[in-house]
Amino acid sequence: MTSSRPYHHGNLRQAVLDEAATVVRDRGAAELSLREVAATIGVTHAAPRRYFPGRQELLDALAAEGFARLGNRLRDAVDVSPDYPTQVQAVATAYLDFATSEANLVELMFANKHGAYGEAVSRSAEVAFAPMLDMFQRARFEGLLADRSPERLSLIFLATLQGLAGLINCGVIPPSQLGELIDEAVQQFPHRV
Known part of the structure; x- marks a missing residue:
């Protein structure tokens, strides 16, 4: 208890x-x-x-709430600076801080077992990741990404961050390497193409 x-x-x-x-x-x-x-x-x-009505509905509500919390952190990270490289660094840090400190919640959020409340969870996820997509869309508008698709970059960035979080959470990578890995991951996303 x-x-x-x-x-x-x-x-x-x-x-x-x-x-x-x-x-x-x-x-x-x-x-x-x-x-x-x-x-x-x-x-x-x-x-x-x-x-x-059941355990799954409670789990779905927790997942939706988790996405809302994550979305707030990502939005705050994007708002740190209008500078694209600074935003990428801040978003990566915010995501990995959340995903490693709330490992069980993040696992639930990405479990894809959402029943009747599945649409609410999907909407919450879409809203949560909107700041990340907006960041890449603004960078493209400013000529920083040339013809790169903001949608694809956002998805690849998310997959990179979630992959790092998963490796840290399961013990493959020690948490002490998080800062260094964030710096390396951020360098994979163009600042000017």
């Missing part, structure tokens, strides 16, 4: 999400139980079903 405070007449949906997020962060999505979440926040085992 976690040390969360019991729920007291407020936003039950958010209390369930908060406790579920703690379980996923600490133990992984496979360990999530609606019954345990209900017991921890001090409500009947049926109460969370008012908002989440």
